[in-house]
Amino acid sequence: xxxxxxxxxxxxxxxxxxxxxxxxxxxxxxxxxxxxxxxxxxxxxxxxxxxxxxxxxxxxxxxxxxxxxxxxxxxxxxxxxxxxxxxxxxxxxxxxxxxxxxxxxxxxxxxxxxxxxxxxxxxxxxxxxxxxxxxxxxxxxxxxxxxxxxxxxxxxxxxxxxxxxxxx
Numbered sequence: 001x002x003x004x005x006x007x008x009x010x011x012x013x014x015x016x017x018x019x020x021x022x023x024x025x026x027x028x029x030x031x032x033x034x035x036x037x038x039x040x041x042x043x044x045x046x047x048x049x050x051x052x053x054x055x056x057x058x059x060x061x062x063x064x065x066x067x068x069x070x071x072x073x074x075x076x077x078x079x080x081x082x083x084x085x086x087x088x089x090x091x092x093x094x095x096x097x098x099x100x101x102x103x104x105x106x107x108x109x110x111x112x113x114x115x116x117x118x119x120x121x122x123x124x125x126x127x128x129x130x131x132x133x134x135x136x137x138x139x140x141x142x143x144x145x146x147x148x149x150x151x152x153x154x155x156x157x158x159x160x161x162x163x164x165x166x167x168x
Contacts, residue, residue, distance in 0.1 A: 029061045029088075030066075030087070030088035030091050032053055032056060032057065032060065032088075033053065033073075033081055033084065033085060038078060038081060041078070042076075045076045045078075048076070049069070049072055049073065049076075049078075052065070052068050052072045055068065055069075061092060062092075063090075063092035063093035063096075066085060066088050066089035066092060067086075067089045067096075067099060069089075070082050070086045070088075070099075070106075071102075073085050074102060074105075074106060079110045080106075080110045082102075082106045083107055083109075083110050086099060086102055086106055087103065090103060097123060097126055097127045097130065098130075100119065100122065100123050100126075101120070101123050101130065101132065101133050103119060104116050104119035104120040104123060104133075105136060108120075108140060113140065113144060117137070117140050117141070117144070120133060120136055120140060121137060123137075124137050124153070128156065129160060131157050131160040131161055134153045134154070134156045134157040134160065135154065135157035137150075137153045138150040138151075138153035138154035138157060
């Protein structure tokens with residue numbers, strides 16, 4: 001007698017059947033990070049990243065597993081790898097504003113300040129009440145000498161920190 005599939009497996013099978021019936025295949029998940037490209041890092045960090053990669057390999061289309069990998073890379077200052085991991089997570093779930101914030105931060109830390117500014121502006125435009133994004137955008141603008149543009153962002157960040165709503 002065969003094993004009864006789990007509820008999640010049955011739901012996935014139904015979803016795949018519906019997509020096939022509609023003539024569309026599920027999107028191909030982004031390729032996983034190659035751990036061998038990571039430079040000379042602490043063995044504990046390598047083990048953590050390998051654990052996150054293993055979890056992602058199990059369900060490569062699970063955006064939250066990609067997020068966990070990105071956070072592990074980010075926390076261990078592997079910025080260019082974290083940038084790619086955030087891009088992969090966002091390819092699977094582009095609705096996550098907080099993830100886009102992290103992605104913009106990693107783009108900045110990887111050295112592409114102009115692109116990071118564009119990404120952070122988009123985050124602030126979508127969620128003006130996100131204090132960290134307002135502050136980060138203001139900081140990036142100051143770092144690039146755009147003081148007049150930075151002031152309103154920093155004022156909003158301070159206002160939000162004091163518990164006041166963001167101005168319209």
